[in-house]
Amino acid sequence: MGKRSMNFQAGQEYKSPFDSPRANAKHASKQIGGETQMSQTDIKVRLHRKAEQR
Numbered sequence: 776m777g778k779r780s781m782n783f784q785a786g787q788e789y790k791s792p793f794d795s796p797r798a799n800a801k802h803a804s805k806q807i808g809g810e811t812q813m814s815q816t817d818i819k820v821r822l823h824r825k826a827e828q829r
Contacts, residue, residue, distance in 0.1 A: 813821075
């Protein structure tokens with residue numbers, strides 16, 4: 776018995792995730808699964824602001 780690939784059902788047309796408007800080729804190195812990853816600087820700034828509010 777062979778493996779089925781990625782829940783692909785007969786009769787459905789394949790849609791590339793790279794055609795999604797969220798997948799930006801110019802920033803592909805910063806994306807994980809089509810979603811843009813926050814930079815470490817952005818994370819640190821956000822945490823710093825959160826700590827200041829306390």
